[in-house]
Amino acid sequence: MEFTSILGLLDGCGLLAGIAFWWSSRGDKKSDARKGASDILQKVGLKKITEAEEKQKVVVAEIAKNERLSDESKKKIKEIQKKAAVEIGTILKDENIANIDKEIDKTWDEL
Amino acid sequence: MGRIIIVLCLILSLGIGCAPKEFTPYQPPEIKFNPTPPYELDLTPIQALKPDKIKPIYVDENFQQVEKEDAKFVVLAPSEYAKIAAILKIAKAYKDVAKEQEVLINTNINIINSLKEFVALEQAKTKAALELYGYSENAYRQERYERKVDNAINKMSFGAIAAGIIIAIIAM
Numbered sequence: 001m002e003f004t005s006i007l008g009l010l011d012g013c014g015l016l017a018g019i020a021f022w023w024s025s026r027g028d029k030k031s032d033a034r035k036g037a038s039d040i041l042q043k044v045g046l047k048k049i050t051e052a053e054e055k056q057k058v059v060v061a062e063i064a065k066n067e068r069l070s071d072e073s074k075k076k077i078k079e080i081q082k083k084a085a086v087e088i089g090t091i092l093k094d095e096n097i098a099n100i101d102k103e104i105d106k107t108w109d110e111l
Numbered sequence: 112m113g114r115i116i117i118v119l120c121l122i123l124s125l126g127i128g129c130a131p132k133e134f135t136p137y138q139p140p141e142i143k144f145n146p147t148p149p150y151e152l153d154l155t156p157i158q159a160l161k162p163d164k165i166k167p168i169y170v171d172e173n174f175q176q177v178e179k180e181d182a183k184f185v186v187l188a189p190s191e192y193a194k195i196a197a198i199l200k201i202a203k204a205y206k207d208v209a210k211e212q213e214v215l216i217n218t219n220i221n222i223i224n225s226l227k228e229f230v231a232l233e234q235a236k237t238k239a240a241l242e243l244y245g246y247s248e249n250a251y252r253q254e255r256y257e258r259k260v261d262n263a264i265n266k267m268s269f270g271a272i273a274a275g276i277i278i279a280i281i282a283m
Contacts, residue, residue: 006282016271052239074150097192103199104195107202111203
């Protein structure tokens with residue numbers, strides 16, 4: 001084989017190697033582009049999540065408020081009973097018919 | 112030998128320095144709900160004051176005390192009359208309790224509705240997180256595929272170069 005043919009063969013190999021490296025280096029650019037796209041998507045996704053979390057905070061505050069109201073209602077029910085107990089105790093001891101009559105009239109209207 | 116070790120250490124430190132930063136996933140805030148104890152309506156304060164059965168005095172049309180069967184009217188002593196007032200008070204208390212219980216039930220319905228909304232938001236969050244996972248997984252798969260293709264091309268090129276050089280050497 002002539003020297004020029006060998007040189008040509010080596011040049012061919014070099015060219016092939018050059019194309020291969022150029023080809024594989026494109027992968028980095030693609031990776032960078034993909035990273036950029038992924039970052040944007042992550043940001044968008046995280047925004048959706050944080051927005052939902054903000055709404056959840058409002059809901060949690062609402063639940064806490066209702067739990068307080070629920071406790072207040074339970075206390076009120078106890079107070080109603082206590083107040084009624086005092087009134088019943090007083091009326092049962094009362095011997096004055098006029099007073100009893102007045103209480104009956106008053107309570108009757110409230111029923 | 113010392114120089115080789117230094118060079119190796121430098122290469123190693125360079126490799127560590129270039130390693131990608133560890134990805135820290137987003138940490139959602141911790142939300143805790145305390146369990147609500149079962150509600151028990153204790154009516155003992157008013158039940159305890161329930162008076163005895165009324166003991167009326169049975170009278171005829173001349174207001175003379177007679178047996179129950181011959182009675183035309185009933186007469187109550189003040190203490191017995193007071194029992195009617197007490198019973199009315201108890202009835203009124205039950206009515207007030209029932210009304211307040213309506214408020215209590217509606218408050219608990221509001222809590223249930225809020226919890227339903229919370230669950231819906233949690234589902235939306237899970238969906239968004241799964242979408243993010245999908246993006247990452249697809250990007251990773253694409254990256255892996257391209258790396259595989261690049262590696263294959265590189266291997267083939269180096270093989271071709273090596274084969275070319277060997278042929279060239281043999282031909283010389």
